[in-house]
Amino acid sequence: MSDMNNNMTTENQNIIAEEQETVNTEAVETVKADAFNLEDEALSKLEAVEDVEEKAAEPVKSPSKEKASVKKTKKSKKKEEEEEVYHKPLIKRRKPNRSIAGDIFLYLFLLIVAVIMFFPIIYAVESALKPLDELFKFPPRIFAQNPTLDNFSDLFVTLGKSWVSFSRYMFNTVFITGVGTAGHLIVASMAAFVLAKYDFPGGKTFFKLVTVAMMFTGYVTGIPNYIIMSKLHMIDTYWAIIIPAFAFPMGLFLMKQFMEGLPTSLIEAAKIDGATEWTVFSKIVMPNVKPAWLTLIIFSVQSLWNNKASTVIYSEEMKTLPFAMQQIQAGGIARTGEAAAVLVVLMIVPIAIFIFSESQILETMASSGLKD
16 A cells, blocks of 8 residues: 555656646746747837937928929929820821732822823923924924023013013013912901801801802903903003902912811900900911911912903003913914923913922811811
8 A cells, every 4th residue: 555655646746747847848938938029129119219310310391392392293293294295196107008019009100190290391391492393393202302492582582572571571460460469368368267267147158159159260250350340440450450369269268268277265365365356367367377378379379470361451561471472372383482481481480389388288288177
């Protein structure tokens, strides 16, 4: 019995010792964990203190400076956006879906059309440079083998021998063309501005009459024009050609269609600023429709420069250059070379004006149908 009691005591002692060891190890681990937590808290507090010291060391910004910095950032963003919009292409180039052979065919076709369109001018100039024997060769040749300026010299000699000098014919033509074109530009522009930007009773009906008038040629309006000029006692004067040119319907139609594309808000803003009707018309409307009135000038110059005016002007000293050239062309076979030179002289001015303002004409035709 004593042995059994001894064994029990030893076992109990062993169990108690093991429990004490486990309790001791758990206590050590908890102490270590608490130590690690305390260390982390101390580090975080140190970092917070360092941040506070850094902020304290930085210069204090006033509210006005902060607002200025915010404005600067906003302005810089706006500039960047504007630059992006500015550098953005206005027209996206579409990649053609045709082959290289299609491109070659297209360019060849355009080249052929250009040659066909330019051929009459080349032939007229070459004919004026040909001597008389080459003009009657058959089959006719396009280019002159022995180019000469004798046809032009003979033309000026013939005009110099006439009763009225060449300078007088030239002055008549230039005066009629210049005054008629300027008057037509002013009248058509003013009327177009009113029809395009103002609503008044009968405005649409009047514009329909202008559109209908474009269908009638000069042969139809010749007799009414003569009757009106005769009643006004303007027959055999420059005004018999100039005044009817003021009412050329094509110019009014062209200017009206182009002015409709001008923003109405631009005109209203000018009126709010105190601009008068004449200021709005002369300094805002006319500069913005420059392509239209340049095209109008070309059409008017072409019609007046080539006007013979033989039905309303009878005095020889008031006749135009095309009429004098027509008389030279009617001189027979001996004046064939001079007739070729006459053709070149008459077409120089219209072609030169067209070349110098070609881009404006294309812009007018492209945008005359657009509206605000």
